[in-house]
Amino acid sequence: MKYTLLAVALAAVFFVPEIKAQEKVTINGFVKDAENGEELIGATVVIKELGTGTVTNVYGFYAVSIPPGKYTMQYSYIGYFTIEKEFDLTSDVEFNVELPVEAIQMDDIVITDKPIDANVTDIKMSKNELDIKQVKKLPALFGEPDIIKMIQMLPGVITAGEGTSSFFVRGGSADQNLILIDEAPVYDPSHLFGLFSVFNADVIKDSELYRGGIPSRYGGRLSSILEVRTKDGNNKKFGGNAGIGLLASRVMLEGPIKKDKSSFIVSARRSYVDVFLRAAGEKNLVHFYDVNAKVNWKHNNNNRFFLAIYTGRDVFNFDDQFGFDWGNATGTFRWNHLFNERLFSNTSIIASNFSYKLEQDDLSAGFEWKSDLKELTLKEDLNYFMNSTNELEFGYHLTYRQFSPGRIKPTSRTSLFAETKLDDMFALDHALYLGNKQKLSERLSVRYGVRLSIFQNIGNQDVYIYDDPQDNIDPTRIDTVSYGDFENIKTYVNLEPRISARYILNANSSIKASYNRMAQNTHLISSGTVPIPFNTWSPSSPYLEPQLADQVALGYFRNIRDNTIELSAETYYKDIQNVTDFADNAQLFFNDDLSTEFRQGDSWSYGLELMAQKKEGLLTGFISYTWSKTERDVPQVNNDQPFLANYDRRNVLNVVATYEFNDQWSFGGNFTYSTGRPLTVPAGRYEYEDYQVDYITERNGYSLPDFHRMDLSATYVPRNNKNRKWQSSWSFSIYNVYSRKNAFTVYTRTRQNDDGDIIGDGNEKEARQVSLFPILPSITYNITF
């Protein structure tokens, strides 16, 4: 049955007669950056005479099939000059085009820099591309440009506070975001518990966040897709850059292996605070690093190969006694192949491993605790450019996952710890999808599709049968069922329909609507607001059902001032079934009977998102405003009463701007304001023995103070750059300009003075607000060659 959909898809491609049985020719190729040969994703291709066109796919490929004739093809992309070229099409043509950043002179090509109207004309809604060049000019904490910090400013996105790399999209929790680097999932995107993300700005080519209207090729998480793609490496000339910051330094090298055919890029970043600390005799040390490397071989348009790896880790060491580390390693091999001039195929093999380790070196209490999550994915994605009004995409994804939640080993013969291991869990995840982008009329275009997710929890595993599966106080196993390797334990099948439509009202405005259903079969085991690297994940199982989200969104899009300012207003409603939560007081670390802590319930969220964006000109940036509300209702949590989600914030306003003052100086600024996030506070206190204990009556019934902060930055490019082979620049940032003490969290303790001495008789308690960053200036020196 699972192959039926694929068969239908193939039939659609090869056998469905085209509506007008008229001879057609195809023009196809790749759209690239003229300077470095990088493919441009989502570039617009328009056939002026027909008023129709397409956009390049995620590999930079386009194809259009049209009747023979004379046509003017127009290629454009944000931040680049538009190229127009005339063709007299009599047979299939392959045309790769390179868009320049600066005006150039070429025969038979017209170059303009007219802004494009994708905001209005594109079917996509609830989606933002992030311009990494702009991220680099914006203020950065400790001078480290971070794409996640920019994502946290987008409409519909909420943060738990500064200093975290998690984000919350349209009422979804942090683990409901699928974060991909070169198609490989990143399970924990944080360095230093979230102060920075794992994405090194030097190697990012392109990134986009979908918070709704999610195409059928994506699945596995409920709330958003963050796709980060790294550069292929300049295939025209050798180059690189390096940066020295307060906290970390980085270096990137790229260049052709064979000009225009093959290139490489390698980049590394490491924090070095530990080097100074070690020199100063400090024994508590920490560092993180990232390495990205990629090679590609673009044999011709028909066969192109890519190999990308990422590895990054955080290492903490306390006095050589206790330490922990965590990190992701991913690898992606891709093969782009053209079966014919209209059928584009991408085959990927992807591996990902997230692991952490805690280690205590001690004779009497030494231990090593390891946990990891491995996955291997095979993806076959196909694009069929049927004709000028239909573009099909379909494919098959297969993922094998191994969850190893924990094993503890004593590290000395006299350790009090016994060797203990939690059972591994395994899953096989199939997905078949089919989608079509169809132009129904001059005004109305739709993208519709379906994704069939078939999830299998497989052996080998011993599944425990409980007297009461939700008794987490005294779990009683009444039976154990053993499953062998690859033996099916539980299968969940979900059909996920997706549809988006765009109706053009006039040359400057359109309305768009979308509906999508998403299913999630990997569940984060955390009851906190912000995930930490020591959380584990579990597959759907007999005790954990797939989480399902249904979302509808409606939007109005308008461009003003000749497409230079893009306005959008979107409203959404999202309903989540089986949202994974945990019993009050759940014990989530190293619990043999973890399944007794699972509580699944409902979550619902709705909101309004406004955005005004200016992408081109001396002044660029955006203003976003979000009003939203997110609630949960989970059996046996909060006395069975609905409660606000931990990350609920009613109002969020963000302003992001950069200004090119002259050739030497550019400036950037952020301002963010949001309503404080919900907090559970004590209603009273009591004594138990001599402990002063908070009495809790309601979850998330209080809210932290409002959060607001302004950051400023300046980038200086010295004049003497012009006549030498390398260029330098200085980046200055001031984080939290007016040094606002924003509440990170509030906890309670016995009343104490500043020296930690108890005030009074030791009965009284007080609330302590923790704020992370006061005003923090930073400086980074960069060179590019």
Added chain:
Amino acid sequence: MKKILIILSLFSFAACEETVTLDLENSEPVFIIEGLVTDQNINQYVRVTRSVDFYASGGAETISNAVVTVSDDNQTFTYTHNPNASTDSLGYYLSTQQFAGEPGKVYNLRVEVNGQVFTASDELFRVTEIDSLTSEIDEEEFEDPDEEGEFYEMLFYTTEPQDTKDYYLFKFYKNGAIIRDDENDIFFSDDELLAENIEGVPTAGYYSLGDTGTVEMYSISNSAFIYYNDLINLLLSDGGLFGSPPVNPRTNIQGGALGFFQTSAVASRSIVITD
């Protein structure tokens, strides 16, 4: 989870903490019951109090009019409020006769106050012996002691029975006074990760030469283990950022009161700190 907060604060170099005043509404008080039956032949105690507002001054509201009994299968022990009429024992009820709890028996608590009835049951388990205690200089503390001459640590040795499921609560004393590293420390454990030979595990705090160090090891039930686990999570809550939002501990007391009724066998051992 507060530990992650501390680590993160280190990183932000200038993280700041300040006392803030929460705008809290007055709460409906809840009864708190704390009871302990040990295998020692003593006047066992039960304490009955009520919660107070978070910002109230002074200690808990003590309750003196409760009717308290503890029973096993055979007999019922009655308790009287503060029989010695001491001002610091308000809210404490002592068994009118001395009795020793016996391993293997289930004890039932009944507290009636203002027409409300609270009940609880706990099974008393046997406890393994403390094999020995030793003391030695802690090198790091020796180099930089918090208190002059206080740099000895007490080490603890026992044999964990591997064929039974056991739960332990520990209390450490210095010259008769309870000692902890942090005011909110609770020392308790299940045996899931424990090997058979527990050899030389350091206890809390540091001692000077001549001090008397004492370890009390209590057997506790699974539900007491759960209670202490929940209690420490609440005491060390980071406000629900990295960890769960704070929530009341699960108790064995029925009827809507908080607290716990615990039964324990106690093993105790003392040493005088020497070189």
